[in-house]
Amino acid sequence: EVRLVESGGGLVQPGGSLRLSCVTSGIYFSSSYMGWFRQAPGKGLEWVANIRFDGSESYYVDSVRGRFTISRDNPQNTLFLQMNSLRAEDTAVYYCARYVRGGLQYFDFWGQGTLVNVSS
Amino acid sequence: DIQLTQSPSFLSASVGDRVTITCRASQGITKFVAWYQQLPGKAPKALIYAASTLQSGVPSRFSGSGSGTEFTLTITSLQPEDFATYYCQQLESYPLTFGQGTRLDIK
Numbered sequence: 001e002v003r004l005v006e007s008g009g010g011l012v013q014p015g016g017s018l019r020l021s022c023v024t025s026g027i028y029f030s031s032s033y034m035g036w037f038r039q040a041p042g043k044g045l046e047w048v049a050n051i052r053f054d055g056s057e058s059y060y061v062d063s064v065r066g067r068f069t070i071s072r073d074n075p076q077n078t079l080f081l082q083m084n085s086l087r088a089e090d091t092a093v094y095y096c097a098r099y100v101r102g103g104l105q106y107f108d109f110w111g112q113g114t115l116v117n118v119s120s
Numbered sequence: 121d122i123q124l125t126q127s128p129s130f131l132s133a134s135v136g137d138r139v140t141i142t143c144r145a146s147q148g149i150t151k152f153v154a155w156y157q158q159l160p161g162k163a164p165k166a167l168i169y170a171a172s173t174l175q176s177g178v179p180s181r182f183s184g185s186g187s188g189t190e191f192t193l194t195i196t197s198l199q200p201e202d203f204a205t206y207y208c209q210q211l212e213s214y215p216l217t218f219g220q221g222t223r224l225d226i227k
Contacts, residue, residue, distance in 0.1 A: 106169035
């Protein structure tokens with residue numbers, strides 16, 4: 001059974017930091033590209049960042065570049081999102097997902113999400 | 121950046137109906153468009169990838185088509201569990217982007 005389980009969300013003040021984790025099982029994590037998404041309350045989906053299977057390349061949406069860092073620990077089958085200089089507009093449910101490539105290009109398995117609330 | 125515009129944003133239909141959702145791109149896409157279904161409070165679920173390939177386990181009443189700048193998701197014979205929000209996503213180039221979503225409600 002495939003499982004992706006996010007954690008690390010919570011209430012944080014503007015300007016603060018949080019580190020999200022996504023523990024995976026049932027997938028070949030060390031050969032999988034991975035991504036983070038978010039969904040603000042009542043809003044649509046937004047892609048946040050992707051990372052290559054070996055961690056050598058990463059990509060970000062402009063609104064988080066320079067503030068967020070995606071990383072991974074392959075031996076621990078875990079994906080991370082370090083979020084610094086948080087803003088009210090970063091408030092959202094954050095999802096991790098596996099990115100299928102090889103001419104297919106889509107996200108097949110998703111976690112259940114973790115809520116980040118940036119508020120004073 | 122490739123902008124995606126879905127239409128309609130809201131759709132009211134009955135069980136058994138056929139519905140079509142359109143996703144228009146601001147520039148041409150070869151084939152890397154995916155469609156997702158999201159139930160309230162749940163994570164997105166992949167339905168279609170590469171514009172027209174049905175994800176494993178997804179019922180055959182779902183289908184996708186299109187190329188270039190116009191893509192469609194069609195659901196034939198709507199079932200009660202299909203009332204949800206649907207999103208298209210382009211994976212042609214970074215930043216990866218979504219349409220604004222189409223909420224499908226029961227009439």
